[in-house]
Amino acid sequence: xxxxxxxxxxxxxxxxxxxxxxxxxxxxxxxxxxxxxxxxxxxxxxxxxxxxxxxxxxxxxxxxxxxxxxxxxxxxxxxxxxxxxxxxxxxxxxxxxxxxxxxxxxxxxxxxxxxxxxxxxxxxxxxxxxxxxxxxxxxxxxxxxxxxxxxxxxxxxxxxxxxxxxxxxxxxxxxxxxxxxxxxxxxxxxxxxxxxx
Numbered sequence: 001x002x003x004x005x006x007x008x009x010x011x012x013x014x015x016x017x018x019x020x021x022x023x024x025x026x027x028x029x030x031x032x033x034x035x036x037x038x039x040x041x042x043x044x045x046x047x048x049x050x051x052x053x054x055x056x057x058x059x060x061x062x063x064x065x066x067x068x069x070x071x072x073x074x075x076x077x078x079x080x081x082x083x084x085x086x087x088x089x090x091x092x093x094x095x096x097x098x099x100x101x102x103x104x105x106x107x108x109x110x111x112x113x114x115x116x117x118x119x120x121x122x123x124x125x126x127x128x129x130x131x132x133x134x135x136x137x138x139x140x141x142x143x144x145x146x147x148x149x150x151x152x153x154x155x156x157x158x159x160x161x162x163x164x165x166x167x168x169x170x171x172x173x174x175x176x177x178x179x180x181x182x183x184x185x186x187x188x189x190x191x192x193x194x195x196x197x
Contacts, residue, residue: 026050058082066117068193079195080121088129089114089193094152101147103155111152114193115159124163125196128153133185134172145169152191 002008005020014022014033022031026039028046035050054063058071060078067082068089076084083089091114094107103111118124130149132141146169153167177184 066120068114068117080124081117081195083195089195091152091191091193094191095189096148096151099144101144101151103151111155112159115156115161118156118161118163119159122162126163126165127194127196128156128165128167129174129192129194130167130169131174131176131188131190131192132172133188134175134179135185138171142169142171142173145171148191 007016007019007021010016010020010022016022022033024031024035026035026037027042028035028040028044028050030046030048030050032038034048037046037049037051040046040050055065056062056067057064058067058069059074060067060072060076060082062078062080062082064070069078069081069083069087072078072082072084072087076087078084081089091107091110093110095104096102096107097104118126128149130145130147130152132145134141146167149167149169153165156165172179172188175184175188176190177187179185179188
């Protein structure tokens with residue numbers, strides 16, 4: 001009845017509670033018709049859609065703490081770790097001793113963070129890709145990049161990653177920058193994670 005109706009403008013056909021207001025089944029403050037996550041646990045902070053509010057800087061639906069591709073272009077469909085289908089995880093800051101596959105001490109925190117995320121997804125198939133710049137002999141570069149990919153694979157495995165990891169060294173064959181400058185060569189010396197289907 002109108003005298004007891006606290007939500008007098010409710011649209012026709014909407015299920016209401018005893019006060020005449022639309023139902024909010026999971027009691028998160030978002031009415032059922034607007035709630036995209038209708039079974040949110042009690043006490044969880046939610047956004048306007050009724051889904052758990054998470055820190056997600058690139059708005060891809062993957063929380064920043066679990067997002068290995070934190071700058072995904074808006075609108076791209078992403079996998080469990082926040083990467084678009086064609087996007088590799090560049091382990092920026094993972095470096096090696098000159099001319100070897102030995103990881104530097106500064107690489108540990110970066111790989112530790114990646115391992116924590118990857119441990120949540122044991123079903124993933126991941127290629128650890130090693131790359132070099134074009135300095136030196138191509139065959140030596142391929143061998144060096146393979147050794148570096150193997151080092152990262154071994155480190156992640158040691159840290160408890162149970163996803164299927166394969167290591168592949170591409171040498172200088174897949175540059176992402178020019179090899180004509182020191183800055184470009186530094187960018188080309190990298191290890192990436194590629195999430196495989």
